Amino acid sequence: LGALTSGQTSLYRCRALQRLHQNVYPFDCTKYGSKLSKMNALVRRFPVGPMVARINADLVAAVHERKPEVVWFDKPIFFTPATVRRVQSFGAQTVCYNQDNPFGPRHDGCWYQFYRIYRMLDLHCLFRNADIPRYRNWGLNYLKIQLSYDPCEHFPPPVGWSDSERTREVSYIGSPHEDRPRFLRTLRDEFKLPVTISGPMWDRVLNNDERKHFLSGGMLKDAEYREAIWKSKINLAFITKLNEEDVVHKAFEIAACRGFLLAQRSPGHEACFQEGKEAEFFSSPEECASKR
Numbered sequence: 001l002g003a004l005t006s007g008q009t010s011l012y013r014c015r016a017l018q019r020l021h022q023n024v025y026p027f028d029c030t031k032y033g034s035k036l037s038k039m040n041a042l043v044r045r046f047p048v049g050p051m052v053a054r055i056n057a058d059l060v061a062a063v064h065e066r067k068p069e070v071v072w073f074d075k076p077i078f079f080t081p082a083t084v085r086r087v088q089s090f091g092a093q094t095v096c097y098n099q100d101n102p103f104g105p106r107h108d109g110c111w112y113q114f115y116r117i118y119r120m121l122d123l124h125c126l127f128r129n130a131d132i133p134r135y136r137n138w139g140l141n142y143l144k145i146q147l148s149y150d151p152c153e154h155f156p157p158p159v160g161w162s163d164s165e166r167t168r169e170v171s172y173i174g175s176p177h178e179d180r181p182r183f184l185r186t187l188r189d190e191f192k193l194p195v196t197i198s199g200p201m202w203d204r205v206l207n208n209d210e211r212k213h214f215l216s217g218g219m220l221k222d223a224e225y226r227e228a229i230w231k232s233k234i235n236l237a238f239i240t241k242l243n244e245e246d247v248v249h250k251a252f253e254i255a256a257c258r259g260f261l262l263a264q265r266s267p268g269h270e271a272c273f274q275e276g277k278e279a280e281f282f283s284s285p286e287e288c289a290s291k292r
Contacts, residue, residue: 001027001059002074007221009099009249010074012150017072025066027059029078052113056083063087070095076117077110084120097125099147099249103134106242129268130244146272147249153222154256157230169194170292171232173220174250177240181205183285184214191289198228229257234292237263247272255279262291 002010004026017024032055055078063071063086071092073079087094096118102111118124124135124142135142157165170193172184181202187193200219203211220228229235235254239245246268254261255278263269265281273279282288 001029001072001076003030004028005030007219007225009150010097012148012153013072013074013097015150015152023068025062025068027062029055032078052078052080056080059083060086063090063092068092072097073121075100077112077114079113079117081116081120084117088120088122093123094121095123095125096121101128101131101243101245103131104242104244106240127247128244129246147247147252149249149252149256151256154226154253156256156258161230163233166231166233168196168216168228168232170234170236171196171228172199172236172238173197173225173228173232174199174238176202176205177238178242180238183238183288185210186285187289188214191285193289193292196232225253226257229254229259232259234262235259236288237261237269239264239266239269251279262288 002008002014004011004014005028014024014026032051059079060083067090069092071087071094073094073096075098076096084094098114100108102108102114102118119138119140122141124140125145126132126135126142127145127147132142132144170187172180172195174180176199184195184197188195195214196216197214198217198220202215202218206214217224217228237248237251237254239248246266248263248269251261251263251269251273255273261273261279263273263279263281265283269279269281275281280291282291
């Protein structure tokens with residue numbers, strides 16, 4: 001169960017289990033949302049009330065009917081302790097996967113219910129090094145995993161794809177987290193690099209002139225996302241420090257699409273990709289600009 005909609009990594013995980021010939025019963029949490037974005041934001045921050053009651057009741061009913069061996073909780077921010085107890089009473093093992101960080105310094109504000117249930121869950125899938133000592137000290141079962149990509153969504157361009165079709169020079173596809181706006185402005189203004197940005201929320205941090213010169217579309221999903229990587233001569237990948245990331249899933253997606261990966265230097269990226277062969281790394285705007 002998770003956000004099983006287009007472009008969401010939880011949907012990729014669901015499809016991967018299906019490709020492994022598992023009997024998967026999708027439970028899409030997004031269908032419980034409101035048509036009003038502000039209402040959805042409010043419910044995420046304060047996950048109580050009729051919507052939360054309905055999604056919990058429906059999950060219990062689905063588990064009671066289907067009797068699964070495992071219930072996979074992908075970022076479980078709406079489910080209550082009573083629901084977890086009922087699910088486990090039907091004999092199901094509970095597995096938790098969080099791509100975002102409930103315990104880091106970012107303080108997303110959506111974790112109220114998660115903080116009530118995480119010690120109850122049977123297994124946690126962890127990819128952040130920072131999480132390992134936490135879960136070990138809490139005595140919780142965990143499995144260290146790696147971030148990934150979906151081979152049905154992220155794959156190389158067609159045979160014959162050439163630089164003439166790579167119309168995005170220095171390209172960033174993603175959100176304006178942390179110092180990314182300042183970083184990309186520096187590449188454009190100080191180093192005169194042609195930067196193209198696609199992603200959500202950039203209209204909040206760029207002025208009209210910057211939007212005109214920087215932006216090329218909003219959030220990209222599926223084929224649009226893949227083709228934007230293909231069309232990019234250089235694909236930037238940043239870690240989110242407030243999420244305690246050491247490696248970012250976008251790096252694997254770019255590499256799977258055979259894009260030129262220029263990633264923020266970190267021990268995780270350096271462990272996953274061979275510098276100078278599989279990727280290039282940067283620690284500053286100056287080093288980033290020098291890799292063009």
